[in-house]
Amino acid sequence: MAPFFISLPRQSNDRIPISQGHISMQTPVTRLYPAPCNQYSLNGLYLQHRLHRKGQPDAPYVYSNFITSLDGRISLGGSDHVTHTVPAATANPRDWRLYQELAAQAELLITSGRYFRQSLIGEAQDQLPVGKQAEFEDIREWRLTQGLREQPDIAILSSSLDIPVAALEPYRHRRILVITGERSEQTRVTVLQRAGIEVLHAGAGTRVEGGQAISQLAKSGYRSIYAIAGPAVFYTLLEANVVNRLYLTITQQMLGGDIFDTVTRGPLLTPARRLSLASLYHDPYAPEEAGQLLAVFEPQT
Numbered sequence: 001m002a003p004f005f006i007s008l009p010r011q012s013n014d015r016i017p018i019s020q021g022h023i024s025m026q027t028p029v030t031r032l033y034p035a036p037c038n039q040y041s042l043n044g045l046y047l048q049h050r051l052h053r054k055g056q057p058d059a060p061y062v063y064s065n066f067i068t069s070l071d072g073r074i075s076l077g078g079s080d081h082v083t084h085t086v087p088a089a090t091a092n093p094r095d096w097r098l099y100q101e102l103a104a105q106a107e108l109l110i111t112s113g114r115y116f117r118q119s120l121i122g123e124a125q126d127q128l129p130v131g132k133q134a135e136f137e138d139i140r141e142w143r144l145t146q147g148l149r150e151q152p153d154i155a156i157l158s159s160s161l162d163i164p165v166a167a168l169e170p171y172r173h174r175r176i177l178v179i180t181g182e183r184s185e186q187t188r189v190t191v192l193q194r195a196g197i198e199v200l201h202a203g204a205g206t207r208v209e210g211g212q213a214i215s216q217l218a219k220s221g222y223r224s225i226y227a228i229a230g231p232a233v234f235y236t237l238l239e240a241n242v243v244n245r246l247y248l249t250i251t252q253q254m255l256g257g258d259i260f261d262t263v264t265r266g267p268l269l270t271p272a273r274r275l276s277l278a279s280l281y282h283d284p285y286a287p288e289e290a291g292q293l294l295a296v297f298e299p300q301t
C-alpha cells in the first residue's frame with residue numbers, strides 16, 4: 001500500500017508518511033520542551049525513560065500518571081455509573097499506549113481497594129496493566145528483555161480492607177500485597193491472609209502513611225513503583241514527598257460537570273508541593289479533533 005502524506009501542524013515543516021487512512025502509534029508527537037522542537041514516534045516515547053533503572057535499594061523510583069481535561073477532570077460521576085469513571089471524551093488509545101509503557105517499567109503497581117470494588121461491578125476501565133492485548137505484545141517482550149518479571153506485582157492501599165477477594169483472582173500469578181494502617185480491622189486482615197494475600201502495616205491509624213509504605217516496599221526489594229490509583233493514593237504519596245515523577249496527559253478539552261475528581265484530594269499541602277517541567281510533547285491526533293499535551297513533572301529539589 002503506497003503511503004500518503006499529511007501536513008503536520010504549524011510547528012513542523014516536515015511531511016511525514018502516515019499509513020493509509022489512520023493515525024498509527026508511530027505517528028509522531030512534537031517535543032516542545034526542552035528545546036529544540038523535534039518529532040518522535042509515540043510508540044516507545046516513554047519506554048526510553050528506563051524508570052526501572054532509576055531506583056536505589058533504599059529508595060525506589062515512584063511515579064504516577066493521570067489523564068486530565070483542561071478543566072482538571074480525571075473522572076466524572078454520572079447517573080449511569082455507581083462509581084466515578086474516566087471520561088469517555090478524554091480516554092484515547094495513544095494515551096493508553098503510554099500508560100502501558102509506564103507499566104512496562106514497573107516492578108510494582110500501587111492501586112486501591114476502590115479499583116477492585118469497581119472491577120467486581122464491571123466499572124473498572126480495564127484489567128491492571130500490562131495489557132494482555134496483541135497490541136501490547138512488544139511491551140510485554142520488552143519487560144523480559146530488561147530482566148523484569150512478566151507482570152508487575154500489585155500493592156493495594158486500603159483502610160477499610162473492603163477488598164473483594166474474587167476480584168483478585170485474575171492476578172493470582174502475581175505477588176499481591178495489601179497495605180493498611182496498624183489499627184485496621186483485624187478480622188478483615190485475617191480474611192485476606194486466609195485467602196493467601198500478604199498484608200503489610202504502614203501507619204499508626206487505619207490510614208496508610210506514604211513514607212512508611214514506600215520504605216517497606218523498598219525492604220521487599222522493589223526499585224520501580226507505578227502508582228495507578230486515584231487522587232487519595234496520589235495525595236498519600238505527595239504528602240510523604242516520595243513522588244519522583246508525575247506523567248500528566250492534558251487533553252485539550254473542557255468538560256464541565258458538577259461531580260468530578262482531580263489528580264489529588266486531601267488536606268491542604270503546606271507547603272505546596274512544587275514541580276518542575278521535565279518535558280512537554282504535543283500530540284495533535286488524540287483525542288480526535290482536540291489533541292493533548294504530554295507533560296512530565298519532577299519535584300523541585
Ligand SMILES: NC(=O)c1ccc[n+]([C@@H]2O[C@H](COP(=O)([O-])OP(=O)(O)OC[C@H]3O[C@@H](n4cnc5c(N)ncnc54)[C@H](OP(=O)(O)O)[C@@H]3O)[C@@H](O)[C@H]2O)c1
Pocket residue numbers: 065066067068073074075083084085086111112113114115157158159160161162180181206207208209228229230231232233234236261
Ligand atoms: N484519569 C486518570 O488518569 C485516572 C487515574 C486513576 C484513577 N482515576 C479515577 O479516579 C476516580 C477516583 O479514584 P478513587 O478516589 O477511587 O481513587 P483514590 O482516591 O486514589 O483511592 C481511593 C481508595 O484508596 C484507598 N486509599 C487511598 N489512600 C489511602 C491511604 N492513605 N490509606 C489507606 N487507604 C487509602 C482507600 O481504599 P478503601 O476505601 O478500601 O479504604 C480509598 O477509598 C476513579 O473513578 C478512577 O477511575 C482516573
